[in-house]
Every structure is written in C-alpha cells, then in structure tokens.
Amino acid sequence: MLELAIAFFVLAIIAGVLGAGEVAGLSMDIAKWLIIGFIVLAVLSLVWPG
Template structure:
C-alpha cells in the first residue's frame, strides 16, 4: 500500500511539473489517504502483535 502511495506521489509531482494541476491535486489526495490508511493499519497490526500472548 505504501508503494502505491509513493507511485501516486511521483505521478502528482510529474503532473504538476507538466502543468496538469488538476490531476496532480487528485493524485496527491489519493496518496494522502493511502498513507493515512497505511499508518492506521500499521498501528493496529502493531497492537495486535503486542497483545498476542
């Protein structure tokens, strides 16, 4: 999931440089949500592993 977020971030940067600001903003929003979901799932996974006795 984090790889997809990085790919969308690179796409957003390339689109911004080429002048497609709408696509760049949309890609950045998707990348931001993917990073947020990744962090939440990583925290949940950490706590599930920490309490698994």
C-alpha cells in the first residue's frame, strides 16, 4: 500500500511540473488516502494482539 502511495505522489509531482493540475490534484488525493490507510493499518497491527 505504501508503494502505491509513493507511486501516486511521484505521478502528482510529474503531472504538476508538466502543467496537468487536475491529474496532479487527483493523484495527491489518492496518495493522501493511501498513506492514511497505511498508517491506520500499521497502528492497528501494532495494537491488536496476535
């Protein structure tokens, strides 16, 4: 999941440099939600016993 977030972040940077604002914004939103999901799952795996 973290790899996908990094990929979308890189895509957003490239799209922003090339002037595709909507693609960059959408990619950043997707990357943001993937990172949030990764953090939530990481915390749950640390807290949940077993």
